[in-house]
Amino acid sequence: MRLSTRLMAAMVALVVLTAGTVGLLGYRTIEAAVEPRVLAEIHAHVRMLALELEASVRGARADALAFRSAVAVHGIIRTTRAGGTDSGDGMTLQKWRDRLAQRFAAELAAKPNYEQFRIIGIADGGREVLRVDRSGPSRSIRVVPDAELQHKGDRDYFQRAVRLPPGELDVSDVELNQEHGVIETPHLPVLRAAAPLHADDGEPFGIVIINVELRSAFHEIRASAARRGARIFAVNARGDYLLHPDAGREFAFDLGGRSRLEDDFPRLAAALATAGSVEPHIVADRAGVLHGAAAVTVRLGQRTPVTLIETVPYVQITAATSAVRNSTLLAG
Structure with a gap:
């Protein structure tokens, strides 16, 4: 192989290696930034919904x-x-x-x-x-x-x-x-x-x-979360569902049954019961599936606590970083 050919191959390899390294660093940088940003957006949205619910009965x-x-x-x-x-x-x-x-x-x-x-x-x-x-x-x-x-x-x-x-x-x-x-x-x-x-x-x-x-307020809350591809829950002080993506699980305590947050998100329910509030974080459901979650508690009429929880599948949170990862692999 001629020297010029070897030099050209080396230069191409260097360019590819540099591009791959830059892509990988970019992917990791985005990966580190995306998760907190999405969690902050979830928290901001559920906080807005909780304050609107509180205002509706004030x-x-x-x-x-x-x-x-x-x-x-x-x-x-x-x-x-x-x-x-x-x-x-x-x-x-x-x-x-x-x-x-x-x-x-x-x-x-x-x-x-x-x-x-x-x-x-x-x-x-x-x-x-x-x-x-x-x-x-x-x-x-x-x-x-x-x-x-x-x-x-x-x-x-x-x-x-x-x-x-x-x-x-x-x-x-x-x-x-x-x-x-x-x-x-x-x-x-x-x-x-x-x-x-x-x-x-x-x-x-x-x-x-x-x-x-509150039927109208709950309907608006549910619709607002659905537009974002999120799921929304509302629970009382005992963790009973007042609002759930499956309407058949709402108000089970009034209908002779039992359906609570701990049935789906035991760790989140335990944290809320202990501390009364939690920071937005990644949480596993009972099946082990990861979700980004944020919870906000308000007191309706300054007395009655109701907690709204919004969750987004973790795979949805990582969608942007997955795209960067795939493009990085192609570049490599």
């Missing part, structure tokens, strides 16, 4: 406390205790109820995530005194007739709220709504904000309560 706390002091509410209390007519101005119980029903209806019209307003009294086994909800045709707003008012004295949210001192508020767990003792279908996730009502002499009268529906 007003219920203030509204329940505000209606506790409404003139019409106190008119209902006075006239009920007086036998049906207010001794001060002659207003009847029905007129006070009509006046408050108008206000409740206006609130529902202005706040589409509010499902119902109620006044529930202690008397007659915790019977509803007034109820305005979306049970009309096509979910239109409706003042519920007396004959359809329900007894709620055995419900835990009523029993908790009615025992509170004046000025306090009860915020329930997220659970499926019930009507006449039966879980409503289609399932309607709700959170309730309830404040106790007292007469002027301090005697307990009942509660004012707002049901906030």
Whole structure:
């Protein structure tokens, strides 16, 4: 082989080796940078969703406390205790109820995530005194007739709220709504904000309560994650699923079953139970498959903890580095 040919071969080999080395270093540099960046994006997205969920129910706390002091509410209390007519101005119980029903209806019209307003009294086994909800045709707003008012004295949210001192508020767990003792279908996730009502002499009268529906908020959360190729979960303080890619696993605790985060991501569930929060990281599911995961916990109504978890398959995170690796191998 002539000297010029050998020199040319050596130069080609050097160029190929240099290109391969540069490509490999580039691949490793990208590999080291991509994972933290993708994890940060997952965390930012799930944090945004969690804050939006929190904001969707924030007003219920203030509204329940505000209606506790409404003139019409106190008119209902006075006239009920007086036998049906207010001794001060002659207003009847029905007129006070009509006046408050108008206000409740206006609130529902202005706040589409509010499902119902109620006044529930202690008397007659915790019977509803007034109820305005979306049970009309096509979910239109409706003042519920007396004959359809329900007894709620055995419900835990009523029993908790009615025992509170004046000025306090009860915020329930997220659970499926019930009507006449039966879980409503289609399932309607709700959170309730309830404040106790007292007469002027301090005697307990009942509660004012707002049901906030979360089905719409959960739908938006699910859709936002799907657009990113991610999976989203929401769990309560016990780890029960409120939101899951498989809707059949949601609210199992209300339906006589059990389905929790620990069933799918035992290490992540243990970390959340211990520390209450975790940094975005790579986590294995129960089958050993790796995922990038981020979790954010918010307190709905400043009371009820809900944790949103977003996961992305690890193979999706490494897709960009795989492309660099493949091009590097070709160059080598």
